Amino acid sequence: MAEIAVVAISVAKPGHEELLREALEGIVGPTRKEAGVLQYDLHRDVQEPRRFVFVERWESQDALAAHAKSAHIQAYKKAAADWIEHAEIRVVSKIA
Template sequence: MSEIAVVAISVAKPGYEEPLREALEGLVGPTRKEQGALQYDLHRDVEEPRRFVFVERWESQQALAAHARSAHIAAYREAVADWVEHAEIRVVSKIA
């Protein structure tokens, strides 16, 4: 197994900043309890408060895949479908 990291960015549609923030915060507790979750931290962009950024570390690609299939992620996606203007997920591996 090799550790991987994820940077996940979600940009709220205007007027949906706080509902999206609350929904994202709701992912933190359940995700931190998942097998293979090493780090799952939510941040808010200082200059663009509609932009939220998760910085994540996972034990393996398999752990991340299980997270993507989890019930709380599925419920989140359904709940916020109309609140998100843009979402981007980057999976990276540490090189130095």
């Protein structure tokens, strides 16, 4: 099966940046232990510090789907829902 690459962006509501950062940092460790994860790195936009960006690589679509259903991701979504102004998940393909 083909490797899956994902860019996931979350923009914090003004005043909620640190709450969101802490919540996002909290899912990194458990996610990196999941079956099928190849890369799961959290970044913060230098020019727009309310914007957080995950760069992810997964062995398969099934691994990504299992991640989305995992207990820690579901708990994060519930906890962080009021702190997020905008969220976007993009599946991308490597060109070069």
